[in-house]
Amino acid sequence: DTAVSQTPKYLVTQMGNDKSIKCEQNLGHDTMYWYKQDSKKFLKIMFSYNNKELIINETVPNRFSPKSPDKAHLNLHINSLELGDSAVYFCASSQDPYRSYEQYFGPGTRLTVT
C-alpha cells in the first residue's frame, strides 16, 4: 500500500562504482521527481519527469542519469560514484507538474560512498 517506494533503502558502495536507485509510485500520478538531501539536510531538486518526458533538469553532473520506463517508475543511475555523492536521495510524485499539487515523497535512499 506504500504510495511512493524506493529501493534500496541503504546503499553503501566504493568510489568509482556505478549504482542505481529505483522508485515506484502507485498513486496514478503523471509526474515524478528526484531530490538530493545533503548531510546538512539541504534539499535540492535534481530531475522531474512528466509522462516519461524530462521536464526539469537542474545543474547535475552528467554522471547522474534518470530513466523513466513508464509513468509509475523513475530510476536514478549514477556512474563513477564520488565521495560527494553521499546523501539521501528522495523520489517524489505529483498529479500535475504545472499546478500546486502536493508532492508525495518516498522514504529515501541513503547512499554512502566510501
Added chain:
Amino acid sequence: AQSVTQLGSHVSVSEGALVLLRCNYSSSVPPYLFWYVQYPNQGLQLLLKYTTGATLVKGINGFEAEFKKSETSFHLTKPSAHMSDAAEYFCAVSEKQGAQKLVFGQGTRLTINP
C-alpha cells in the same frame, strides 16, 4: 531566482507552548508556499500550502501558517506543542508559472521539552 530562508536551524519549546517557525522567501512574484515535515528516517509530508485566497492556511496536526505579502513571510505556528511534533520542518516555494520545482529552505529542527 527564488530563495527561502528559515530563521533558526533549531527551535526548542516546552510541551504545551506555542510553536513558531519562521520562513521568508525571495521571489519576483508571490509564489506558491508550502510547509513540509520530515520525521526521523522518513520522507517529507505536506503540512499545508498556500496558493491563492485566504492568507491564513490551516494544515494537519493543528498547524497553520499565514502568508504576508508585505513581509514576504509564511511563518508556521501551532498553539500548543506536543511531543510528537518533534521533527525537521521545511518551508518551500515554487513559481506559479511553468513546471513545479520546489525550492526548500534549510530546515528547522523542532525539539519539544517535556
